[in-house]
Amino acid sequence: MSILDVYGLKKIYSSRFGGDRVTALRNVTFHVEKGEYVAIMGESGSGKTTLLNILAAFDRPTNGSVILDGNDLSKIRDSAAAAFRRNNLGFVFQEFNLLDTFTLKDNIYLPLVLAGRPHREMKDKLLKIAAKLNISELLEKYPYEVSGGQKQRAAVARAVITDPKLILADEPTGALDSRATDELLTLFKEINAQGQTILMVTHSIKAASAANRVLFIKDGEVFHQIYRGNDGNEQLYEKISDTLTMLATGGEKSEK
Amino acid sequence: MKAGLYPKLALEGILKNKRTYFPYVLTCVGMVAMYYIIGFLRYSYAVANLPGSETVSLILSFGSWVIAFFSLILLFYTNSFLIRCRKKEFGLYNILGMGKASIGKILFFETLIVAVFSLLAGLGIGIALSKLAELGLLNIMHGSVNYAFTLSPKVLKMTALIFGVIFFLLFLSSIWQIRFTGAIALLRSRDMGEKPPKANWIFGVLGALILAVAYFLAVTIRDPLTALALFFAAVLMVIVATYLLFISGSVFFCRILQKNKKYYYKTNHFISVSSMVFRMKRNGAGLASVCILSTMVLVMLSSTSSLYFGSESVIHSRYPRDINMESHMVSTEALSDENIHALYDEILSVVKKHNVTPKNFYHYRSVLIAGLIEGNRVETDVSKLNNFDTDTLSNICQFYFIPLSDYNRIMGTNETLADGEAMIYAFRRAYREDTLCFNDGQSFKIKKQLDKFIKDTDPEALTASITVIVPDLAKSVKELDTLADYNGDKMTEAVWTFEFDTGVQPEQQVQLYKELRETLRTSEMYEKYHMTSLQCESLELERNSFYSLYGGLFYLGITLSIVFVFAAVLIIYYKQISEGYEDQARFDIMKKVGLTRREIKKSINSQLLTVFFLPLVFSACHLLFAFPIIRKLLTLFGLDNVGVFATATVVSFAIFALFYTAVYRITSNAYYHIVSDTK
Numbered sequence: 001m002s003i004l005d006v007y008g009l010k011k012i013y014s015s016r017f018g019g020d021r022v023t024a025l026r027n028v029t030f031h032v033e034k035g036e037y038v039a040i041m042g043e044s045g046s047g048k049t050t051l052l053n054i055l056a057a058f059d060r061p062t063n064g065s066v067i068l069d070g071n072d073l074s075k076i077r078d079s080a081a082a083a084f085r086r087n088n089l090g091f092v093f094q095e096f097n098l099l100d101t102f103t104l105k106d107n108i109y110l111p112l113v114l115a116g117r118p119h120r121e122m123k124d125k126l127l128k129i130a131a132k133l134n135i136s137e138l139l140e141k142y143p144y145e146v147s148g149g150q151k152q153r154a155a156v157a158r159a160v161i162t163d164p165k166l167i168l169a170d171e172p173t174g175a176l177d178s179r180a181t182d183e184l185l186t187l188f189k190e191i192n193a194q195g196q197t198i199l200m201v202t203h204s205i206k207a208a209s210a211a212n213r214v215l216f217i218k219d220g221e222v223f224h225q226i227y228r229g230n231d232g233n234e235q236l237y238e239k240i241s242d243t244l245t246m247l248a249t250g251g252e253k254s255e256k
Numbered sequence: 257m258k259a260g261l262y263p264k265l266a267l268e269g270i271l272k273n274k275r276t277y278f279p280y281v282l283t284c285v286g287m288v289a290m291y292y293i294i295g296f297l298r299y300s301y302a303v304a305n306l307p308g309s310e311t312v313s314l315i316l317s318f319g320s321w322v323i324a325f326f327s328l329i330l331l332f333y334t335n336s337f338l339i340r341c342r343k344k345e346f347g348l349y350n351i352l353g354m355g356k357a358s359i360g361k362i363l364f365f366e367t368l369i370v371a372v373f374s375l376l377a378g379l380g381i382g383i384a385l386s387k388l389a390e391l392g393l394l395n396i397m398h399g400s401v402n403y404a405f406t407l408s409p410k411v412l413k414m415t416a417l418i419f420g421v422i423f424f425l426l427f428l429s430s431i432w433q434i435r436f437t438g439a440i441a442l443l444r445s446r447d448m449g450e451k452p453p454k455a456n457w458i459f460g461v462l463g464a465l466i467l468a469v470a471y472f473l474a475v476t477i478r479d480p481l482t483a484l485a486l487f488f489a490a491v492l493m494v495i496v497a498t499y500l501l502f503i504s505g506s507v508f509f510c511r512i513l514q515k516n517k518k519y520y521y522k523t524n525h526f527i528s529v530s531s532m533v534f535r536m537k538r539n540g541a542g543l544a545s546v547c548i549l550s551t552m553v554l555v556m557l558s559s560t561s562s563l564y565f566g567s568e569s570v571i572h573s574r575y576p577r578d579i580n581m582e583s584h585m586v587s588t589e590a591l592s593d594e595n596i597h598a599l600y601d602e603i604l605s606v607v608k609k610h611n612v613t614p615k616n617f618y619h620y621r622s623v624l625i626a627g628l629i630e631g632n633r634v635e636t637d638v639s640k641l642n643n644f645d646t647d648t649l650s651n652i653c654q655f656y657f658i659p660l661s662d663y664n665r666i667m668g669t670n671e672t673l674a675d676g677e678a679m680i681y682a683f684r685r686a687y688r689e690d691t692l693c694f695n696d697g698q699s700f701k702i703k704k705q706l707d708k709f710i711k712d713t714d715p716e717a718l719t720a721s722i723t724v725i726v727p728d729l730a731k732s733v734k735e736l737d738t739l740a741d742y743n744g745d746k747m748t749e750a751v752w753t754f755e756f757d758t759g760v761q762p763e764q765q766v767q768l769y770k771e772l773r774e775t776l777r778t779s780e781m782y783e784k785y786h787m788t789s790l791q792c793e794s795l796e797l798e799r800n801s802f803y804s805l806y807g808g809l810f811y812l813g814i815t816l817s818i819v820f821v822f823a824a825v826l827i828i829y830y831k832q833i834s835e836g837y838e839d840q841a842r843f844d845i846m847k848k849v850g851l852t853r854r855e856i857k858k859s860i861n862s863q864l865l866t867v868f869f870l871p872l873v874f875s876a877c878h879l880l881f882a883f884p885i886i887r888k889l890l891t892l893f894g895l896d897n898v899g900v901f902a903t904a905t906v907v908s909f910a911i912f913a914l915f916y917t918a919v920y921r922i923t924s925n926a927y928y929h930i931v932s933d934t935k
Binding site: 056058079080082083085086087091093097098099100101102106109110111113114115116119122158 | 517518521522523526530531533534842845846847848849850851852853854855
């Protein structure tokens, strides 16, 4: 069953007075099944971030539609977008985006507090998740007191605590060292194994090779995709690497 | 390195950080200007010509210290924010290889540039506005207006000195902060929350204690002169206590809120409480400053406006009738019926010439003497005063002996007194004894306590008084008449009081008054009627001088209030702006996680409501406790009308609260715009 359907997405940025027009997304169509773990790859400027912003309802497409679990995102009013996000989506950002005024615990509680959940329920959920993410000891600390990997785990905890339909991860390993990267990818795998749908935008081959399917975006279009099938991480890594090389050389040719 | 490098880097640093530097420089300029204006008024000849100028000058000198003190607090507060924002920049310089000494040089030039600019601009504005303030004052006091532009070199020097010191301290504190922070910590310092001050509870308890003592003093003070002496001490104590309480209290308060899970984990409270904890020390200091400034504004407005609007009541209690005359006699014998009647006819003949018939008139004889009172004993003999407790002024009492016949005539009563009996009317003190005994000799049995007399003796007198109605005046004061003071002068004074309304226009009243003075205040008249002096006062004439005094004070009160309100608004504005820029990124993240615009507004309101109205509530509390002491102080100015002062206090508070709410609305809008405008 498909949880996210993206049809013919097009996004054109124009400067305020309608001068320069930049096409960020030309025609993006793809579907994500429930429980899938999808990575989206592409070079800088390929439209990855634009795509993610539209999926997260931060931005609106010029054309096309995004349907999440039967809800058309373009039909959601701006005022309802925030509530929609916190009820349906979980976010993991490259820069963690933890609030330095809160302890890790309160950071993780944030979406539930915004949703007005009772404290008892929040506490129960947190205890389970914190144990799973191995951050139980750190809950009373402030973000500036812990390492990057620990921050990112807290951010993951914040993303999953609402049981979102979809987790959107924007370069989640971008600010992490290799050990913390490995830990995070293992974590994503485990969460995914429990049925959580994850959509990750990355340009790290290592991160992408942890996913079950990899989409490649080039010049605002889905250019190619690779399914893991029965491949292990290393094999998938090779395939992705090859594809990127091909994209890069092919890309050079296509440019006039 | 080139010589001009550091000044250039410093200037660039200021221009690049316009957004944070602008409110800071504005604050500096504002404080310098305000300090100059207050100092200028203090030495202004317009103020020196005010009746009661010593008190005004005292208030103004206190005011200028207050401004200096607040400049220090306020500029430290704003500067710490500035340095906080810039630590990242300095950390980067440091990592790129610039030594701490060089960073210090940049900071030095930055401080110098800001200091020079603020002093020049501030003094310029101050000079311009101080003339305006002086003109306003002269206008109200009906003084001769002099449009010449005057400078006060003394105050200029003083301002430059005070602010020079403040800027130097600011520089030292910045250096200190940069010096002892590592490069990496500098880079990240903006993200760190404030650590709660150690020994927080000690500050809290200390603050509560000091406040309790100050409140106790304010409430228990009995006589106005002690009130004046203790007032400034009490004010200082309240200031210190407010700072201690706000700084420790806000931490304590936030911690309690945070512990209460049910309260804390609600959308509105969650965000507001956590950001209050994040900057609790600054919050405490800022709020305490706002609270103290508000209190000062309220005290000044309520007291000066009650003097102004209570003028009529003061004038009428001081001058009960249109024309008020008091003739002081050579001796008690000169109060004889024949002498008084002759004098009375003499006065009436002058009055008749002006076609005036005295209305509501009354006259009475009295003999007065001052003494120390203890229990039912009164000592008026200066040679025996050592036996009495002279430590407190509250023992001094003025005694007025008035014959029963005069009392019955003017009050329209039919009281009788036997020999050795007396009725008394106590003013500004209670007298509960059954007898009243003078110098262990002459003793009176108190037959009745009177609750009013035609005139509250002298409302301007600070000491208490007791009016003693006796059946036979000459006999009653016979012993007292023999007493002499250190100079050998008689201690008693025999006075005949005659007061009447004229029922004619003010100009005619003044004419009559002048004529009365000319005719009666001559040595022939004095000799003829056995007088030592004759006072004659016209209510109309006095009204003008009262209004110019109280108008002048009221004007000064308003000027000082504007200055203090401006300082408070600056603090509030700066707090909002600086926190807005700090919170911008936070609200951005929260929006991403799913905070709606409505919720942003709601959470901001919840935070601001808590933070904003706390100072107002506290200043209302301070004002309430200051009420008794200020009431006492107002009696020094002749105002003894509680109703007027209470009304003035309530009205001042209402106006101020309205104004405060308006400031809150405007600045919270500014905050909201900064926070919600993310891209």
